[in-house]
Amino acid sequence: MTGGCDFREQISVMARERLESSSIGEIIEMAARFRALSFGAGEPSPELFPKDMIREAVAEAFEGQDVWGYYHDDFGYLPLREWIAERMIKDGMAPSWVKPEHILLTNGGGEGVSLVSEALIDPGSVVLVESPTYVESLLTFRKQGAICVPVPSDDEGIIPFELERIASAVRPRFLYTIPNFQNPSGRTIPEERRIQILDILRRLNLPMLEDDPYHYLSYDAAPPPCFLKLAGEDCRVVHCNSFSKTIAPGLRVGWLVVPPPLRNALHHLRVSAGLGRPTVIQAGVWRYLSRIDFPSRVKKLCDGYRERRDAMLDGIIRYLEPLGIRTSKPAGGFFVWCESPDSRDIHSFARYAVEKHGIAIIPGQSFFPRGDKRGDWAFRLSYAKVPAEQVNEGMQRLARAWESFPAVRASSVS
Ligand SMILES: Cc1ncc(COP(=O)(O)O)c(C=O)c1O
Structure with a gap:
């Protein structure tokens, strides 16, 4: 559609604050496009919703x-x-x-x-x-x-x-x-x-x-x-x-x-x-x-997510720690935070991992206030939506991507 008001002069400063492109959105979109396994989505798992x-x-x-x-x-x-x-x-x-x-x-x-x-x-x-x-x-x-x-x-x-x-x-x-x-x-x-x-x-x-x-x-x-x-x-x-x-x-x-x-x-x-x-x-x-009995509901959720958390902690020991990647060890929730031992560009790495190895992670930068560079060498993993059986496969893909990335020039990744 062309012509008419494009709202460029009218968009408020408040709205502009939210208009920055987000690396989270980009990786989640790429994960869908490349049909990747995703450690990206920090959302609850649909099979645990009490739908009926x-x-x-x-x-x-x-x-x-x-x-x-x-x-x-x-x-x-x-x-x-x-x-x-x-x-x-x-x-x-x-x-x-x-x-x-x-x-x-x-x-x-x-x-x-x-x-x-x-x-x-x-x-x-x-x-x-x-x-x-x-x-x-x-x-x-x-x-x-x-x-x-x-x-x-x-x-x-x-x-x-x-x-x-x-x-x-x-x-x-x-x-x-x-x-x-x-x-x-x-x-x-x-x-x-x-x-x-x-x-x-x-x-x-x-x-x-x-x-x-x-x-x-x-x-x-x-x-x-x-x-x-x-x-x-x-x-x-x-x-x-x-x-x-x-x-x-x-x-x-x-x-x-x-x-x-x-x-x-x-x-x-x-x-x-x-x-x-x-x-x-x-x-x-x-x-x-x-x-319902709320404590039983909570127990059921915890049993479901604990299995995934444990599979990820196991994968960390087997595949990420040998690479020198430092991670948090969550006692609950959905997330693991990872810090790189080298100064690789994690945003380029995340795009490479999803495109070439079919595994999505979220680069750390978005989680810091503007100007704070600490996120440039970190990334977030979420096990919430990945069944435990697939978590191990995802961790192996991540490790393979990590090992092969230094040979890849960031500019060659689309
Ligand atoms: C720390 C934190 N606060 C708030 C929310 C917002 O959740 P909701 O608005 O769905 O309750 C989230 C969702 O992921 C979150 O991680």
């Missing part, structure tokens, strides 16, 4: 009288918020002040991050992030006008000394963390370090956005207590969570635990962002949850 039960529960939800009109509580369907508050307290995730009135239902965890960003970020504000961190949150913060400043992390996540040094110098609006089985690194912050981090935030009077969608996908032992719980009466932690990993991401149901001092601001932002979210879906999720 959800179909039934949502169909029944349509029988309720309260799902057809506007739902007059802007925080969302009350029975689901009651279920969440009760569950979080029972599972030791939340302190006792958390009540249904503090639970705000969102369009997945992503919308929770976005609402908190709108509430706390002005153009030019600084947000502290783990390094590396979840790419979509980086884009959300930047879209809101934030400057994302990385805090160096080691195998146990954010380094407290570095946090204190950087936070004292830049006066951030908040610290963003994914404390369990982090995306993309797979790391978990141990309890002792969580306490140190909270002490620093208290001293500097800074809030935290805790994004914990992988909380229940813990394969070896229960994860450490949430920052929300550890902070107790000191309401500086906004907790963000989601049913995308425990039920299915297509339902788009997540939530925020909103501390009382932020409740008013988030209420107004929620109203201005579209008068709530589909009640029928929230009611369907609640009907589903109230007829």
Whole structure:
């Protein structure tokens, strides 16, 4: 189509922030085109979705009288918020002040991050992030006008000394963390370090956005207590969570635990962002949850993903460690973070691996704030959507690609 308005002069600065081409999108597209095995997609596995039960529960939800009109509580369907508050307290995730009135239902965890960003970020504000961190949150913060400043992390996540040094110098609006089985690194912050981090935030009077969608996908032992719980009466932690990993991401149901001092601001932002979210879906999720045993559901998921995680850890020992590739050893979630022993161009390598060896990985660069070069020598693997039997084959392909790459000139890869 030609002619007419091309919107070039009208596209907002906010939208431009998100228009950069993404290497994640490129590799996922190439994986489909070359029919490659993919360690790229960081999404739940479809055969673990409880499709029949959800179909039934949502169909029944349509029988309720309260799902057809506007739902007059802007925080969302009350029975689901009651279920969440009760569950979080029972599972030791939340302190006792958390009540249904503090639970705000969102369009997945992503919308929770976005609402908190709108509430706390002005153009030019600084947000502290783990390094590396979840790419979509980086884009959300930047879209809101934030400057994302990385805090160096080691195998146990954010380094407290570095946090204190950087936070004292830049006066951030908040610290963003994914404390369990982090995306993309797979790391978990141990309890002792969580306490140190909270002490620093208290001293500097800074809030935290805790994004914990992988909380229940813990394969070896229960994860450490949430920052929300550890902070107790000191309401500086906004907790963000989601049913995308425990039920299915297509339902788009997540939530925020909103501390009382932020409740008013988030209420107004929620109203201005579209008068709530589909009640029928929230009611369907609640009907589903109230007829299952949630811990059994979690166990089933963990059994499924643990097998894949173990197959990948086995492949790491057999095929990647002999090549000098350093990796994280996740105790849950979907991700393994890999660091190259040499300074090869990982973006070119990723394209070569998918095209010539039929294996997709995600280059590390996208997971760092702009200008941070540490991702240039790292990449992320996800075992979430690869059956355990195929993980071994994928790791062998990756090792073969790695060994043969130095002979290949980056420019010869299309
Ligand atoms: C760390 C993190 N936060 C948030 C999300 C968003 O998930 P959703 O919006 O589907 O709940 C994801 C999804 O992969 C994630 O990895």
